[in-house]
Amino acid sequence: MSQLLTAAEMRDVEAAAIATGEVTGAELMARAGAAVVAAIRAEWEGELPTQPRAVVLAGPGNNGGDGFAIARGLRDLGWSVRVLLAGQAGALPPDARAQHDRWAAGGAARGAVLPLTLETLRDEPAADIYVDALFGIGLGRPLGGDLARVVAHLAGADGTLGLYQPRMVAVDVPSGLDADSGRVPGDPAGAAAVRARLTVTFDSPKPGHYLGHGPDLCGRLVVADIGLAHARARQGAARGLAPARTRVVPPLGIADPRRSVWPDIAGLLTKRQGHKYQHGHAMVLTGGVGRGGAARMAAKAALRIGAGAVTLGCPPAAVLESASHVDALMLHRVPDAAALTEALSGGRITALCLGPGLGTGEREAALVGAALDWGGAVLLDADAITLMAGEATLAAKLHDRCLLTPHPGEFRRLFPDIAGRLDDPDPSLRYDEAADADAQARSRAAREDLAAQRGPMMSTLDAAREAAAHCGATVLLKGPATAIAAPSGAAVVHRAVYDRAAPWLATAGAGDVLAGLACGLLARGLAPPVAAELAAQIHVDAALSFGPGLTAEDLPRQVPQVLARYLAP
């Protein structure tokens, strides 16, 4: 369950399974419906009256078909169920139509299927459960017209906050959320989508469950097996993809991530016999006088994660300042790029970190150039990224032993063309169901023109992937869900969401510590994608282990506890 599938990949897997004759679309829809009914029972067990009431909101596609299957499943359990349909029954796709017809054949006892409007929804007496089966992976454009009003009402935008969300189960994805990106098309703030307490998705999670607004809107996420695992593995192989081209780590429901994510974690982190330099020697460059704090924090993190030795490379005027702060760290004067090249040529330094508090002057630009010319493992963060953004010849020197750790702002600076595709198109190009056909055609054409000019909108995951392919280095794009992509195309989402939420990690200097952890692991010889992934995990585990009130200085001190847990037999 750690593989992430985009909407297109999910459709591929489904089509492949159907093509072999091992399952039909109707059967998959029945399994999806049954899985949601089971998840509702598990989630609300003990909270419901003896004859609960459900209102199912069914959309115009197969997500709506799932809704009818769920309605029948709940009815069979003795629930009273009302279905409100957005659109015409006659226009439903075949499997959904069949589910509708089976429901409608139940006759008067089930009540008529009513058209979904704000009025019919408000006319329904309060239900114990609302089922959001409006849109799933097929949401193709921003919601408009009546549906936008219904969803805004469900989302609490008109003062109903708290009325629906605790009773809402979303089928596959909360309607309005884009399954690939976690964005809400047409609403960068994310308010124009259903908020659920429970979201049940099928076979594999989608990137949008983890990225952007996804975790906020989904509530608790359940991934239900509907018997597509074989087809998924076959499809992956047929397209020449590694089975886990895009993973989310740690997967949901794994109490002890080290076993599933890093079966060999002890092998990666345990120190064997040998002197300190056999465990790697990291150098962290500091900024000028009064600006060394960020680099010192990174250096301490590198030492804690087990680099055998860590040296701070300081401009001569700042040596005294750092000397009064550090104990186990060594100091080396680095007046200029020539001095850095000489220090690196000695063969002892195994990884270099530059960026935190470095500065963005000419000296620092020359340091970035010298670091990249060296050819060894280099972590580039903060100011080093800003410098590369301003000087294309620096970025052109990046290579596959480099690891970039931008926050979203730095990412935008360095990769403006890619980042431009993270933004929603001009809201004036919104799809509006209430508009006349000509106006709709014009807005559709304008959106298509925009997409043609800049390429389709992308997720932060795809943005990291494209950036890595473009620059030839590993890219770690920070956030509550951190996207890590290697130039090979392999990518990982490291999640600090759902049961790993650590919002207190958003504290000044936390990024410097992450840079230090990753540099320490590079110094110990790990490849950039592995160092990035493991550093992200240790960083979040350190934050979880400390809890609220965390400051960045606390993070390195928390590392021994985290390691002790990882390395326990």
Ligand SMILES: NC(=O)C1=CN([C@@H]2O[C@H](COP(=O)(O)OP(=O)(O)OC[C@H]3O[C@@H](n4cnc5c(N)ncnc54)[C@H](O)[C@@H]3O)[C@@H](O)[C@H]2O)[C@@H](O)CC1
């Ligand atoms: N693909 C699979 O493997 C499976 C899919 N199933 C269900 O099928 C769903 C996908 O079904 P569909 O592909 O039919 O997609 P959806 O049901 O998510 O939506 C597609 C329909 O909505 C319309 N639409 C899209 N955006 C709109 C907007 N902004 N305003 C108005 N109308 C809009 C489309 O024109 C189309 O009619 C999944 O999310 C899942 O719930 C499950 O039944 C089982 C397996």
Ligand SMILES: Nc1ncnc2c1ncn2[C@@H]1O[C@H](COP(=O)(O)OP(=O)(O)O)[C@@H](O)[C@H]1O
């Ligand atoms: N809501 C959040 N939940 C978990 N981690 C977060 C959240 N917001 C930010 N982070 C993490 O905090 C760190 C912030 O780094 P950065 O933006 O570089 O800050 P700074 O430069 O102050 O160190 C990153 O590792 C990022 O992934």
Ligand SMILES: [K+]
């Ligand atoms: K839905």
